[in-house]
Structures are given as C-alpha cells and as structure tokens.
Amino acid sequence: MSIKVHGYAMSTCTARVLLCLSEKGLEYEVVPVDVANGAHKQQPYLSLNPFGQIPAFEDGDVKIFESRAISKYLARKYKDTGIDLLGSSSLTVSTIVDTWMEVESHQFNSPMQAIIRQMIVNPIFGIATDEKIIETELEKLGKVLDVYEERLSKCKYLGGDFYSLADLHHIPYLVYFMRTPKSSVITSRPHVSAWWNDISSRPATVKVAETMKV
Amino acid sequence: MSIKVHGYAMSTCTARVLLCLSEKGLEYEVVPVDVANGAHKQQPYLSLNPFGQIPAFEDGDVKIFESRAISKYLARKYKDTGIDLLGSSSLTVSTIVDTWMEVESHQFNSPMQAIIRQMIVNPIFGIATDEKIIETELEKLGKVLDVYEERLSKCKYLGGDFYSLADLHHIPYLVYFMRTPKSSVITSRPHVSAWWNDISSRPATVKVAETMKV
Structure with a gap:
C-alpha cells in the first residue's frame, strides 16, 4: 500500500x-x-x-x-478514479470551484475554527470556554452562511450543480459543529441545511464521520 | 480592454x-x-x-x-503569456507550489493580517494599536518564518527554484510590513531576507508596490 x-x-x-x-x-x-x-x-x-x-x-x-x-x-x-472533484470540464467551471475553495479558506474556516476550539477542543483539555468569543464568531459565521444560503438557492453545490472539493473541504468542521447546541445556525437556513443533508449523507462522508470521535 | x-x-x-x-x-x-x-x-x-x-x-x-x-x-x-507561475511542468512540481500557496493562506496570512491591521490600518482610522496583539502575532509569524528560512536555505523560492504564485501571494502584506519598525523579522533571517530582496525587486513588484500608498 x-x-x-x-x-x-x-x-x-x-x-x-x-x-x-x-x-x-x-x-x-x-x-x-x-x-x-x-x-x-x-x-x-x-x-x-x-x-x-x-x-x-x-x-x-x-x-x-x-x-x-x-x-x-x-x-x-486520480482525476479519472471515482468522481471528478475539481470541475475539470472547463477553466471557467474549475475557477468557480477554486473560488469556493478559497471562500472556505478565507471566510468560513476562521470563525468555524474558533468556535470548534471553544466548544469542543477546550473542554477536552479542561480549558474554560469563552462565551464572548463564541458569540462574536457565530455572528461572523452567520454572515458568511447568509452568502452561502443565497449561493445554494441558485445551485445545488457551492461549485455548481456537482459535488466538488469546494463542498468537501467544509465537511470536517461541520461534522463537529452539527454535534453542538449551535447546529441551528445551519438548519435554520433552508438551502444550507439541504446542502449539509446532502453532503453529510454521502457514503464517503458517513464512513469518515464515524471515525471522528473526540 | x-x-x-x-x-x-x-x-x-x-x-x-x-x-x-x-x-x-x-x-x-x-x-x-x-x-x-x-x-x-x-x-x-x-x-x-x-x-x-x-x-x-x-x-x-x-x-x-x-x-x-x-x-x-x-x-x-494565460499560462503561455509571460512566465509560468504554477510550476506546470509536472503534477509533483505544481503540487509543491500548491502546498506553499496553502502555507501562505493557513500559516502566514493570519498573523501577518493581524499585525498589519494593528500597525497600519488602525492608525488610519484613529483606532488604538494593541501592542499585546502585535507581540503575540509577531511571535507566531516568527515561528512560521523559521520554517521559511529552512525551506529557502534549500531552494531559491518557496515552490522550488523558480518564482511562482507561492511567492507572489506573500508580496502585498510584506510590502507594508517592510515599512514598519518590525521589518527586522524579515531581514534577520538571511534566506528569507534574500528571498524578499529578490521578489521585491522584480519589475512587476516594483510597479505595483509604488501604487500601494496608505
């Protein structure tokens, strides 16, 4: 191997x-x-x-x-093994996937990382949770997700009408986030919620999420 | 146009x-x-x-x-216009460029953004500078640059022996950072300093940097 x-x-x-x-x-x-x-x-x-x-x-x-x-x-x-995850059909399509991968990195990751640290990581290490940070970062995350809601009202996935790395990159933090009492930030937004239901029920996601135990 | x-x-x-x-x-x-x-x-x-x-x-x-x-x-x-900025010669080479683009996004950007906000952006808007944040973020930045120093002792640029987007993406914040009293964070690391001297003296960098006035 x-x-x-x-x-x-x-x-x-x-x-x-x-x-x-x-x-x-x-x-x-x-x-x-x-x-x-x-x-x-x-x-x-x-x-x-x-x-x-x-x-x-x-x-x-x-x-x-x-x-x-x-x-x-x-x-x-491994482009031809399993599904194409890059929108390789054209430069324009793959650029849209690239754009939403950058959105994950530069809009979504920072507030989500801070929230997961406070709500999941800190308790493991006996560090106090800072409610003020959670509140501030949830507000930032909500504004980001408002843009996702609009985007996902127009196409099924972030990169277009096909699943791609632009979606996949979001999954790990969302697996943990959906186990917190704040999961309504996702479920209260209909298109974001439908997107999460879809990508979280993919066999590959189910398989990996089952191993994500803290 | x-x-x-x-x-x-x-x-x-x-x-x-x-x-x-x-x-x-x-x-x-x-x-x-x-x-x-x-x-x-x-x-x-x-x-x-x-x-x-x-x-x-x-x-x-x-x-x-x-x-x-x-x-x-x-x-x-525009791959064939001007120099190739992606290391397109092979998947392995372009993956190294990709890796160091991700390093810029996930290691370098956060502390540098915080420092520039405190030292350059806040004063413009009459907001007090938080010395504690600057100190904390400079320490994080220093650790990141220690890895860069090691990397740049082995090859001239971050992606290999050729200039690429992996280098270019760093330039905007560094243009401002080098105008601050903290520029020795760069100049005290010989290989990082040589790299900066090289990429900051490229005609394209000089042309754009001249327009970056705050």
Missing part, C-alpha cells in the same frame, strides 16, 4: 484528506502520530511536515503537507 | 491580483470602488463579490472574486 496519511481521523485536517481518499475509493493506511508525546514537533515527523502539524501525506515518493494541497493533489492525480 | 479589477491598489487583495496581471504583462483597467460610501456592501457590487469585499474581477464574461482564485485563473488562462 503506497498511500500513507500520518495523523488521526479525529483531526479535522486529517479527515479532509480521508474524505478525499474515500470519495476516490483509494486504498490507504493511516499512520498514527503520537501527538500526546509531541512526536509531531520532532524528527522524523518534521521532515514530513515542517510546521509540526497533522496530517502529513505520502504517495510513494510524493510527500506533501497542508490538507487542502493534499486533496487537490489527489483530485488531480 | 476586457480585464477589469474592481478595487484599489492600496488593498492587499487587489494588489495580489495586480501583481499577477503585471507579471503576465496583461492590459487591465482598475475600476475604483467607492468604499468610503459603502459601495462594496451594496448592489451592483455585491453581484460581483457577494461577500462585499475588495477586489472583484472580470475577464470578458468571466466574473470572479477571492484574490487567490483570481490569480490562479490568470496563471492558468
């Missing part, structure tokens, strides 16, 4: 890669990283990911880090 | 697009957006960028937002 993902499914960035592998139906091995003992901040792990973060990825001789770069690599290398 | 950039050169995200256009030697028109009167938060601008942010972009019938999606579109559509 040549594809190795160094990480653990609980990590949202690892899950992003696993979702892509599962959509493509590729065989892979998850190599656990002993984060509790700081293995990710030491060699040999740092040679796989110099930022000491999870995950790192190997496909034979190709070694990559940054989850979204890994998913793009997989979508390009 | 069919390429229009709605924005203004002072905006780092607009500058990112202008840098790409300048590297490609393409003709373009900058269409000013009346931000002072909130034109970016109203129609018709919202039909170009639903998040009400600067810039928005048009190339004939193609309308895009998110600066990094625009630069990727330009690099792909």
Whole structure:
C-alpha cells in the first residue's frame, strides 16, 4: 500500500484528506502520530511536515503537507478514479470551484475554527470556554452562511450543480459543529441545511464521520 | 480592454491580483470602488463579490472574486503569456507550489493580517494599536518564518527554484510590513531576507508596490 496519511481521523485536517481518499475509493493506511508525546514537533515527523502539524501525506515518493494541497493533489492525480472533484470540464467551471475553495479558506474556516476550539477542543483539555468569543464568531459565521444560503438557492453545490472539493473541504468542521447546541445556525437556513443533508449523507462522508470521535 | 479589477491598489487583495496581471504583462483597467460610501456592501457590487469585499474581477464574461482564485485563473488562462507561475511542468512540481500557496493562506496570512491591521490600518482610522496583539502575532509569524528560512536555505523560492504564485501571494502584506519598525523579522533571517530582496525587486513588484500608498 503506497498511500500513507500520518495523523488521526479525529483531526479535522486529517479527515479532509480521508474524505478525499474515500470519495476516490483509494486504498490507504493511516499512520498514527503520537501527538500526546509531541512526536509531531520532532524528527522524523518534521521532515514530513515542517510546521509540526497533522496530517502529513505520502504517495510513494510524493510527500506533501497542508490538507487542502493534499486533496487537490489527489483530485488531480486520480482525476479519472471515482468522481471528478475539481470541475475539470472547463477553466471557467474549475475557477468557480477554486473560488469556493478559497471562500472556505478565507471566510468560513476562521470563525468555524474558533468556535470548534471553544466548544469542543477546550473542554477536552479542561480549558474554560469563552462565551464572548463564541458569540462574536457565530455572528461572523452567520454572515458568511447568509452568502452561502443565497449561493445554494441558485445551485445545488457551492461549485455548481456537482459535488466538488469546494463542498468537501467544509465537511470536517461541520461534522463537529452539527454535534453542538449551535447546529441551528445551519438548519435554520433552508438551502444550507439541504446542502449539509446532502453532503453529510454521502457514503464517503458517513464512513469518515464515524471515525471522528473526540 | 476586457480585464477589469474592481478595487484599489492600496488593498492587499487587489494588489495580489495586480501583481499577477503585471507579471503576465496583461492590459487591465482598475475600476475604483467607492468604499468610503459603502459601495462594496451594496448592489451592483455585491453581484460581483457577494461577500462585499475588495477586489472583484472580470475577464470578458468571466466574473470572479477571492484574490487567490483570481490569480490562479490568470496563471492558468494565460499560462503561455509571460512566465509560468504554477510550476506546470509536472503534477509533483505544481503540487509543491500548491502546498506553499496553502502555507501562505493557513500559516502566514493570519498573523501577518493581524499585525498589519494593528500597525497600519488602525492608525488610519484613529483606532488604538494593541501592542499585546502585535507581540503575540509577531511571535507566531516568527515561528512560521523559521520554517521559511529552512525551506529557502534549500531552494531559491518557496515552490522550488523558480518564482511562482507561492511567492507572489506573500508580496502585498510584506510590502507594508517592510515599512514598519518590525521589518527586522524579515531581514534577520538571511534566506528569507534574500528571498524578499529578490521578489521585491522584480519589475512587476516594483510597479505595483509604488501604487500601494496608505
């Protein structure tokens, strides 16, 4: 087996890669990283990911880090395996997918990351939850999702009428977010809610989400 | 003239697009957006960028937002005009460029954005500078740049031995950062400093940086 993902499914960035592998139906091995003992901040792990973060990825001789770069690599290398995740039919179509991948990175990720840290990560480590941060970030997230609601009223998925990395990249944080008491931020927006119901019920999503236990 | 950039050169995200256009030697028109009167938060601008942010972009019938999606579109559509900015020679090479574009988005951008907001944007609007935030974010930035220092000791540019979008995407914030009293964060790291000297002296960078006046 040549594809190795160094990480653990609980990590949202690892899950992003696993979702892509599962959509493509590729065989892979998850190599656990002993984060509790700081293995990710030491060699040999740092040679796989110099930022000491999870995950790192190997496909034979190709070694990559940054989850979204890994998913793009997989979508390009295995374009004809399983569904196309890049909107490769034309430059215009793939640019729309690119645009919504950038939206995930630069509009959605920051408030969502802050909320998940406060509501899910902090309690694990016995750190107090800051309600003020949650409130502020939920307000930012709501404004972002208002734009998603409008977008998803016009097409079924963010990149167009087909599932793509633009949708997939959102899934890991949403899996956790939908387990919080704030999930109505999603369900109260009809088109966002329908989109989430659709992408969360994909077999690849169900398979990976089941392994995302905190 | 069919390429229009709605924005203004002072905006780092607009500058990112202008840098790409300048590297490609393409003709373009900058269409000013009346931000002072909130034109970016109203129609018709919202039909170009639903998040009400600067810039928005048009190339004939193609309308895009998110600066990094625009630069990727330009690099792909005009691949054979001027230099290749994507490492298109192979999937492995372009994946390394992709990886360092993701590093810019997910490691570099956040602390740098916070620092520029505190040191440059806040004073313009008469908002007090928070020294604690600057200190915290400079520490994060320093750790990121330590990885860059190691990377740039092995190859001239972030994506390899050729200039690419992985470098270009960093330029707008660095133009402003190098005008602050904290520029030694760059100049004290020999390989990062040499990289900055190289990419900041490119004719396209000089041309765009001259227009970045606050």
